[in-house]
Amino acid sequence: MSGRYSMGEAAKKIGVHKLTLYRWEREKKIPPAKRYARKNERVYSDEDIQRILEWKDAIVDPAEAAAA
Secondary structure (H helix, E strand, C coil), X not given: CCCEECHHHHHHHHCCCHHHHHHHHHCCCCCCCEEECCCCXXXXXXXXXXXXXXXXXXXXXXHHHHHC
């Protein structure tokens, strides 16, 4: 089953601030989120979150994350 998550909910699942998701999207590091037409809100599916997590894990060096 695929859930729908708001920007804030998705950010919590990914482990970043929602402004980080905005920045990654603006910098074209991640694909733009789908929009919920009624409110023009960004929505993320479980699959979207999984892809972002995989990308994030691939680029974040664990040693750098521990030092931060």
